[in-house]
Amino acid sequence: MGELSTISTGVGIMAKLLFEAPELWRRLRDNPQLVDAFTDEVLRSHAPLMSNRRVATRDIExxxxxxxxxxxxxxxxxxxxxxxxxxxxxxxxxxxRDPRLNLVYGAGIHGCPGAPPARLELRVLIEELILRVQRFVPIANEPPVRAFFPGSGFSNLLLIIW
Ligand code: HEM
Incomplete structure (x- = not known):
């Protein structure tokens, strides 16, 4: 999955959570220093990138x-x-939560080299939304449609920002 799609998938995942958990949005607006913890934690619970493949270099259990x-x-x-x-x-x-347990950007030598710019983009997005949006409202009769594996997030997500 390319880096652009992980970011846009992640934005949809965060938006879905924000209309389901308005109290979390209020908390973020009151405490913008929590934005990095928020983006990592939301994407922990619902991964933009589902999986990667490897070839075992030796026998292991x-x-x-x-x-x-x-x-x-x-x-x-x-x-x-x-x-x-x-x-x-x-x-x-x-x-x-302990950030060391979070595997949203992978781990080890192939860990995501784009993690710092990804976090920056997501933080700027949320900070700009904090300045402009009171709440997120789903559009009635248009429920979110989940994307299929190996994609993630939503293939359709309509909402109103207030
Ligand atoms: C929310 C956004 C992103 C998520 C969740 C994400 C997640 C991941 C994960 C889980 C891996 C696999 C690590 C592994 O296989 O061990 C990875 C690899 C990679 N990511 Fe990201 N990524 C994101 C954004 C980006 C961005 C913005 C860039 C580029 C600027 C990027 C570039 C890469 C590259 C080049 C690899 C391959 C590294 C390797 O194979 O050694 N990613 N990413």
Missing amino acids: IAGVRIPEGERVTVMWASANRDESVFGDPDDIRLD
């Missing part, structure tokens, strides 16, 4: 599953970021 060298593996970021044993209720949007 992970969680009781033997993976032979040369095997193709799919790394499901979306699933890892919703692991109940790490995050409890993965739908619970909490702005005080």
